[in-house]
Amino acid sequence: MAPPAVNAAWAEPPGGEPAFAVPPGYPVAGYRIGERIGAGGWGSVYAAHRAPQEPGGPLPEVAAVKFLHPGRLGPGQRHTVLQVARSEMRFSRRADHPHLIRTLAVLTLADPDHPELDGAVVLVMERAARSLQDVLAAARPPEPPPDADRILAEIAAGLRHMHTAGWVHGDLKPGNVLLMPDGTAKLADFGLTAELEGTHAYAPPLGSPDHVPPEWWSQRTGARGVALRTSADLWAYGVLAHQVLTGGLHPFLGATARARSLAALAYARGSAPLRLDAGLPERWRPLVAACLTADRQRRAQLDLAALLATALGGPGAGAGMSVGAGVGGDTPGAGRVPRRGRRRSRPVVGAAVLLTGAAALLQLTGAPEPSVGASTVAAPPPARPGAIPRDADVPAALRGPIEDAARRCPEAEITPALLAAMLKAESGFDPAAARPATGEYGVAMWTPSVFNAWAQDADHDGVKSYLDPDDAIAAMGGYVCWLGQRFKEQGYLPAELPALVTAGYRSSEKTVAEARGVPARWITHVTRVLGYLAEYGGGGVAGP
Numbered sequence: 001m002a003p004p005a006v007n008a009a010w011a012e013p014p015g016g017e018p019a020f021a022v023p024p025g026y027p028v029a030g031y032r033i034g035e036r037i038g039a040g041g042w043g044s045v046y047a048a049h050r051a052p053q054e055p056g057g058p059l060p061e062v063a064a065v066k067f068l069h070p071g072r073l074g075p076g077q078r079h080t081v082l083q084v085a086r087s088e089m090r091f092s093r094r095a096d097h098p099h100l101i102r103t104l105a106v107l108t109l110a111d112p113d114h115p116e117l118d119g120a121v122v123l124v125m126e127r128a129a130r131s132l133q134d135v136l137a138a139a140r141p142p143e144p145p146p147d148a149d150r151i152l153a154e155i156a157a158g159l160r161h162m163h164t165a166g167w168v169h170g171d172l173k174p175g176n177v178l179l180m181p182d183g184t185a186k187l188a189d190f191g192l193t194a195e196l197e198g199t200h201a202y203a204p205p206l207g208s209p210d211h212v213p214p215e216w217w218s219q220r221t222g223a224r225g226v227a228l229r230t231s232a233d234l235w236a237y238g239v240l241a242h243q244v245l246t247g248g249l250h251p252f253l254g255a256t257a258r259a260r261s262l263a264a265l266a267y268a269r270g271s272a273p274l275r276l277d278a279g280l281p282e283r284w285r286p287l288v289a290a291c292l293t294a295d296r297q298r299r300a301q302l303d304l305a306a307l308l309a310t311a312l313g314g315p316g317a318g319a320g321m322s323v324g325a326g327v328g329g330d331t332p333g334a335g336r337v338p339r340r341g342r343r344r345s346r347p348v349v350g351a352a353v354l355l356t357g358a359a360a361l362l363q364l365t366g367a368p369e370p371s372v373g374a375s376t377v378a379a380p381p382p383a384r385p386g387a388i389p390r391d392a393d394v395p396a397a398l399r400g401p402i403e404d405a406a407r408r409c410p411e412a413e414i415t416p417a418l419l420a421a422m423l424k425a426e427s428g429f430d431p432a433a434a435r436p437a438t439g440e441y442g443v444a445m446w447t448p449s450v451f452n453a454w455a456q457d458a459d460h461d462g463v464k465s466y467l468d469p470d471d472a473i474a475a476m477g478g479y480v481c482w483l484g485q486r487f488k489e490q491g492y493l494p495a496e497l498p499a500l501v502t503a504g505y506r507s508s509e510k511t512v513a514e515a516r517g518v519p520a521r522w523i524t525h526v527t528r529v530l531g532y533l534a535e536y537g538g539g540g541v542a543g544p
Contacts (some may be wrong), residue, residue, distance in 0.1 A: 099158030142279025238291025405477025
């Protein structure tokens, strides 16, 4: 079983150390503190069991206890933590809904004998089995986790209850949705929850970049914080629904939260379309597209209940779709496809339309076509991605990470076979490969400083390392996927992408753009990759 879920806002402390330690067995509100199950720079979360001398009564046998210690912070941080703690206490005392986590007790410790705990704010909460983030981390995109529809319906029920009662959650994301032992979904982490004053509420500027709406980035922080509206929760619900229904894929492409935020801003400005993943079920597309309406005023007019009824196929199907349908150039039912239109003009030699990876390389480099027999020309890759052939020389230990990295990319041309071909050319599949002269290391030959921009903790061990094949390949897949999307937006044809992303990975997107194709320096390397790709069937599906 996954470790108990905790409030994700406090779950990752700098350096992996807790802000302070609570002694085992420490008594709090009828409970005895057990093991630490999460920590952050501002506090820690512990498992707790009901004290033996306490009668059963209304107290659950187990609980999660959050300790916030503003006394250990600077003045500005202390003010923010106190503001967050008061918000969570205020809402928790009034929250009462089957899909909201219950807060069992709120208190401030007075314990001079334990100076590290004296003055800490403590919240005793229901203890869940795991978070929705845990579930998505174990998912295999684009397959949704079991009971995805029910989970999303329960999240929406909790959210609607909050909005009806005049509250904005302010930080809706998978880490703040907890799943109880029976599978029931409950919203948690009410630190940024704020009470509406007319159409607005106010909270500290602490939202999660992956789930805040585009307008959040341009809002000014006043004396009372950032203005919050229910429309912000609807945006976050659209992102979350897309993640749940595609096994964890974010609707905006990028290997880091910053990259995904920039992609969302580009969409909101109208410079990029909304491209929902092809794996998103058809019946959910109107709801997700509507929630991701860039205009917050239009988003505020949505009827989430009607949209949800349509998605679930129940009563009210067809209602609630007048706002948000077809937003950002995306129409309900449209798959995640590349933007089409005029191609960018660039000098080429050879055929105007490229049909094979080899022909694409010739045209992109401007090299003359060699006089060779047809048998030496690489076979064209199939139009659809597939697995690496079973008899290929790709090590068994790397196949899973490669397939996962390709699966997480919505661009069909970024196949497991292509990533395998690139890795073979980069390192020969050697996790210990190194080029000290150029500062490149690991199976994907990352330069450490560049890896940091695309780093992923693919094996969830708490460390992002370019020497870890899982992390290196996941980061490579994210970067290559981004390159593929960028080149599509620049007007290149799908058949050109294997050569372009290979060159872009070796140099940069900017270098390829300036060369208007594969730079001369990388022609030999790209030719090798295309040769390996042809050996792997061009990304075709392996036999059963």
